[in-house]
Amino acid sequence: MLAESLVVAGAIFVLGTLGVIVRRNAIVMFLCIELQLNAVNLTFVAFSRYVGIEGQVFVFFVMTVAAAEAAVGLAIIISIFRHYETVNVDKFNLLRW
Amino acid sequence: MAELLFYVFAAVAIGGAVGVVMSRSPVASLLFMVATLASTAGIYVLLEAHFLAAVQIMVYAGAIMVLFLFVIMLLNLGHDYERDIRGTVAMVVGFVVTGAIGGLLAWQLGGGTAGLSTNLGSGDAIDAALREHGAVGAIAYPLFTDYVVAFELTGLLLFVAIVGALVLAKKAS
Amino acid sequence: MSLVTLFGLFGTQAGGLESHAEWEPLLPGLIILLPLLGFVINGALALSATRKSADAVRAGGEFDFFENGRPTTHSLPTWVGPGVMLLAFVLTLVNFFGMLGAELHEPVIRSYWAWISTGDLHVDAAIQLDQLSIIMMMVITGVGFLIHVFSVGYMQDDPGYPRYFAYLNLFVFFMLVLVMGASYPIMFIGWEGVGLCSYLLIGFWFSDEEKASAGKKAFIVNRIGDLGFLLAIFLLYLVFQKVDYNGVIGDATSVFQYGGAMVTTVTLLFLLAAVGKSAQIPLYIWLPDAMAGPTPVSALIHAATMVTAGVYLVVRSSVLFALAPLSSALVAGIGVLTALFAATIALKQQDIKKVLAYSTISQLGYMFLGVGVGAYTAGIFHLMTHAFFKALLFLGAGAVIHSIHHALHHTHKDWDAQDMRNMGGLKAYMPITWITMWLATLAISGIWPFAGFFSKDEIIWMTGAMAGAENAPYPGLYTVYWILALAAAMLTAFYMARLMVLTFHGENRTGPKEAEHLHEAPKTMWIPLAILAVLSVFGGWINVTTDLRESVLGGFGLLPMGEWLHHWLEPVTEAAHQIQEARLGQVAHAAPFGGGEVAWGMISFIAALAVVLVTVRLLGRKEVPVAVDDAEPTGFARVLYNKWYVDEFYHRWVVDPILTTSRVLWRVVDATIIDGTVRMLGNGTRAIGWVGSLFQTGQVNTYALFLTVGVLVILSMIAF
Numbered sequence: 008m009l010a011e012s013l014v015v016a017g018a019i020f021v022l023g024t025l026g027v028i029v030r031r032n033a034i035v036m037f038l039c040i041e042l043q044l045n046a047v048n049l050t051f052v053a054f055s056r057y058v059g060i061e062g063q064v065f066v067f068f069v070m071t072v073a074a075a076e077a078a079v080g081l082a083i084i085i086s087i088f089r090h091y092e093t094v095n096v097d098k099f100n101l102l103r104w
Numbered sequence: 105m106a107e108l109l110f111y112v113f114a115a116v117a118i119g120g121a122v123g124v125v126m127s128r129s130p131v132a133s134l135l136f137m138v139a140t141l142a143s144t145a146g147i148y149v150l151l152e153a154h155f156l157a158a159v160q161i162m163v164y165a166g167a168i169m170v171l172f173l174f175v176i177m178l179l180n181l182g183h184d185y186e187r188d189i190r191g192t193v194a195m196v197v198g199f200v201v202t203g204a205i206g207g208l209l210a211w212q213l214g215g216g217t218a219g220l221s222t223n224l225g226s227g228d229a230i231d232a233a234l235r236e237h238g239a240v241g242a243i244a245y246p247l248f249t250d251y252v253v254a255f256e257l258t259g260l261l262l263f264v265a266i267v268g269a270l271v272l273a274k275k276a277s
Numbered sequence: 278m279s280l281v282t283l284f285g286l287f288g289t290q291a292g293g294l295e296s297h298a299e300w301e302p303l304l305p306g307l308i309i310l311l312p313l314l315g316f317v318i319n320g321a322l323a324l325s326a327t328r329k330s331a332d333a334v335r336a337g338g339e340f341d342f343f344e345n346g347r348p349t350t351h352s353l354p355t356w357v358g359p360g361v362m363l364l365a366f367v368l369t370l371v372n373f374f375g376m377l378g379a380e381l382h383e384p385v386i387r388s389y390w391a392w393i394s395t396g397d398l399h400v401d402a403a404i405q406l407d408q409l410s411i412i413m414m415m416v417i418t419g420v421g422f423l424i425h426v427f428s429v430g431y432m433q434d435d436p437g438y439p440r441y442f443a444y445l446n447l448f449v450f451f452m453l454v455l456v457m458g459a460s461y462p463i464m465f466i467g468w469e470g471v472g473l474c475s476y477l478l479i480g481f482w483f484s485d486e487e488k489a490s491a492g493k494k495a496f497i498v499n500r501i502g503d504l505g506f507l508l509a510i511f512l513l514y515l516v517f518q519k520v521d522y523n524g525v526i527g528d529a530t531s532v533f534q535y536g537g538a539m540v541t542t543v544t545l546l547f548l549l550a551a552v553g554k555s556a557q558i559p560l561y562i563w564l565p566d567a568m569a570g571p572t573p574v575s576a577l578i579h580a581a582t583m584v585t586a587g588v589y590l591v592v593r594s595s596v597l598f599a600l601a602p603l604s605s606a607l608v609a610g611i612g613v614l615t616a617l618f619a620a621t622i623a624l625k626q627q628d629i630k631k632v633l634a635y636s637t638i639s640q641l642g643y644m645f646l647g648v649g650v651g652a653y654t655a656g657i658f659h660l661m662t663h664a665f666f667k668a669l670l671f672l673g674a675g676a677v678i679h680s681i682h683h684a685l686h687h688t689h690k691d692w693d694a695q696d697m698r699n700m701g702g703l704k705a706y707m708p709i710t711w712i713t714m715w716l717a718t719l720a721i722s723g724i725w726p727f728a729g730f731f732s733k734d735e736i737i738w739m740t741g742a743m744a745g746a747e748n749a750p751y752p753g754l755y756t757v758y759w760i761l762a763l764a765a766a767m768l769t770a771f772y773m774a775r776l777m778v779l780t781f782h783g784e785n786r787t788g789p790k791e792a793e794h795l796h797e798a799p800k801t802m803w804i805p806l807a808i809l810a811v812l813s814v815f816g817g818w819i820n821v822t823t824d825l826r827e828s829v830l831g832g833f834g835l836l837p838m839g840e841w842l843h844h845w846l847e848p849v850t851e852a853a854h855q856i857q858e859a860r861l862g863q864v865a866h867a868a869p870f871g872g873g874e875v876a877w878g879m880i881s882f883i884a885a886l887a888v889v890l891v892t893v894r895l896l897g898r899k900e901v902p903v904a905v906d907d908a909e910p911t912g913f914a915r916v917l918y919n920k921w922y923v924d925e926f927y928h929r930w931v932v933d934p935i936l937t938t939s940r941v942l943w944r945v946v947d948a949t950i951i952d953g954t955v956r957m958l959g960n961g962t963r964a965i966g967w968v969g970s971l972f973q974t975g976q977v978n979t980y981a982l983f984l985t986v987g988v989l990v991i992l993s994m995i996a997f
Contacts, residue, residue: 024981024985027978027981027985028978028981028982028985029978030978031978033977036977036978036981096976096977096978097976099975099976099977100974100975100976101975102973102975103973103974103975104970104971104973104975
């Protein structure tokens with residue numbers, strides 16, 4: 008079960024990375040980041056059976072932080088949307104050279 | 105039986121992930137995400153992390169995704185999506201890079217260096233704790249004893265996040 | 278003793294050298310320092326005069342050099358310039374008479390301080406007094422003094438008067454360093470110094486572009502020779518580990534093999550140096566242009582002293598040249614070719630100074646011929662007599678030019694004051710100049726009993742004798758040299774007579790109004806002429822071979838002639854003569870086509886006299902047009918008038934390629950390649966920066982991509 012779980016986790020993580028690279032919508036990009044976090048959680052849980060309960064405790068914390076981060080991140084996106092009228096990240100390029 | 109369920113959940117999880125990345129509408133992405141989260145929770149159950157499975161459904165799929173949906177609806181994003189996905193070049197580059205990472209990971213898993221399961225012993229590291237304290241207690245005990253500092257800090261973190269989100273999302277008056 | 282050494286007037290005896298002289302030279306260092314002192318004083322005065330005049334001009338006025346009718350800047354240099362020369366000459370004479378009585382066998386060396394002392398090389402700042410150097414010193418200070426006196430009159434109206442005397446004194450200083458140095462590097466200092474002063478004095482009127490260019494040309498052509506000198510010194514050091522005369526000459530026979538490659542190379546390099554300094558083919562081109570300087574400068578530098586430095590060098594290194602028969606033959610060959618070549622050009626020149634310039638080149642060729650065939654004494658003898666009559670000729674020409682210039686100035690006619698076609702009939706107006714210049718002309722033409730006869734005759738005779746020596750290396754070649762030398766002598770007689778006729782005889786062509794202002798030179802100018810004339814007449818009597826003396830040419834032994842110079846220079850030339858006698862055997866007593874010394878002496882004397890008389894007769898009758906009316910020469914005369922187009926040849930094949938190469942090096946190599954590379958570095962950095970800036974798209978996706986790539990890299994590093 009461990010190996011298969013790790014395969015699944017790896018696949019989800021890779022897909023999440025692809026999504027961050029490929030999508031233009033800020034919210035969907037955020038969603039893909041959440042996918043990555045999810046994959047990491049799965050990895051921890053899969054290993055906790057062999058290593059100890061600490062894996063699951065860590066997942067607990069990860070989820071908490073993910074929630075906090077989602078809240079703040081979405082607040083930022085809303086605040087940006089007020090300025091740009093869009094969430095297309097191509098438009099957010101003030102830091103261009 | 106467990107094997108079959110696992111494969112089903114795995115397929116749904118990966119399929120949902122693909123859907124998240126590939127669908128044109130943000131709402132569709134979000135729904136695919138929920139599917140992934142749900143099947144991941146199922147896998148947790150199969151991996152004897154019952155409490156986390158429940159928390160995953162309640163917090164992740166229930167709260168966080170709903171929050172996302174709120175924001176999507178608030179910004180009225182469901183309608184005119186102007187080419188949300190990048191063009192071919194970006195796709196190819198992305199595929200190559202992430203494919204490389206995936207390949208590396210697969211190779212490692214397949215015994216690139218040493219084998220995995222052989223060094224880790226049998227899968228019964230948490231059986232004792234589970235038997236003694238039950239599913240919730242197995243996590244609660246370490247959380248409130250060994251890792252109580254982290255626990256308190258997380259509380260603080262949540263507090264900061266709330267305040268931050270409030271401030272950031274307020275209309276500039 | 279050491280304190281006195283520091284003050285340098287007494288010097289110390291060179292270490293390691295045993296001097297058997299009971300004779301102590303008197304203040305030899307002072308002889309050199311006196312002209313230097315003159316330079317300093319005159320130079321300071323020139324600087325202050327310049328400053329005053331610059332201030333006056335800046336204040337909007339002109340600087341008046343004349344106060345109460347007398348130039349203010351002239352009094353001090355008039356006394357200091359010739360004064361130091363007179364003192365130096367007197368000191369030299371005192372030392373000469375001392376040396377006469379001392380019977381020196383080794384040179385006396387006074388060393389003042391250790392100039393170069395590194396590793397094996399030790400060169401002292403030392404001067405050497407021996408028979409050869411004292412002769413040269415007397416010529417330099419004596420003739421130099423007379424020329425300084427002449428200059429007082431000649432340069433009277435020139436505002437650069439103090440600067441002129443400063444440079445002239447500096448020149449004498451360097452020339453004395455050249456002939457008095459005890460080692461080749463010291464000679465080289467003098468060598469370079471006289472080149473510098475030559476440049477300064479030729480370009481004395483530097484505001485005229487042509488004159489400044491002439492100065493440049495002299496210096497640059499000289500420089501080519503300097504390269505040869507330096508390379509030779511380096512080679513000598515390589516072989517001997519020392520570069521002073523005694524060291525080199527003493528060890529030469531043991532170190533060098535006769536006719537070997539090393540000694541031939543060294544002597545060829547010295548030949549290059551001498552060719553540059555003494556204006557022989559192919560580096561003579563600077564001397565005719567050098568006539569742009571004031572005439573007394575031409576007399577001193579380009580007749581009597583600087584150009585003789587090359588001959589002095591060869592005689593100093595006579596041992597080396599005796600060991601290298603190839604180089605000696607080349608020296609003689611270049612000499613005789615130059616003698617003939619320059620004589621042909623002089624035939625058709627119209628500027629009086631140009632004729633004398635080519636005559637100088639030609640006579641220098643004779644000196645080279647002499648030292649090339651191994652007659653070192655004859656070469657020095659001709660150097661001495663040439664100094665007398667050539668200086669006289671130049672100073673006389675200077676007097677003539679001064680007079681004509683004055684006359685033309687009065688009527689504001691802008692004719693060329695140096696063109697002989699504008700002269701004529703001056704014997705009525707300038708009798709002293711006429712007589713003294715005729716005496717010099719007879720001397721240079723080789724007419725008995727004047728000085729040039731004996732010196733030139735000895736050189737020609739020795740060439741013939743060496744051709745017939747027992748083991749002569751190049752008998753046929755030397756025969757050819759002998760014939761060419763005779764031919765050049767005839768040409769010399771002709772062009773000098775032509776000069777005299779055009780200038781002094783016939784009708785005056787300057788113009789009736791101008792003729793009223795023609796007058797004889799002032800006393801400061803004609804007294805030196807007279808003294809030099811006496812020397813030109815009797816100066817040759819100090820070196821008459823026994824054969825000649827006892828024949829009709831020597832008054833059957835009654836006239837006070839003798840072989841004095843030959844004996845006097847024996848200690849200096851004996852090393853070379855020993856080698857010659859060993860290798861070449863006895864010299865012949867008959868010329869190549871038969872006839873002894875007396876016979877050929879008579880032949881050349883009578884032939885030269887005939888040429889002079891015929892020229893005076895024929896040319897005296899010819900109508901000569903003035904310069905502005907004269908037609909351009911045609912045919913072969915045109916070639917001669919244009920100096921065989923040598924300057925044009927050099928310009929096309931040497932100067933222009935160098936200029937083109939320089940231009941290419943400048944535009945292509947320097948500006949494009951080197952500067953381009955430097956600029957490319959800057960531009961390259963900017964380009965790399967620009968490429969780098971492309972990564973800053975401002976878009977999150979790009980950054981995420983780079984993040985991912987970084988993760989990939991780290992993962993790979995962990996995995997492998």
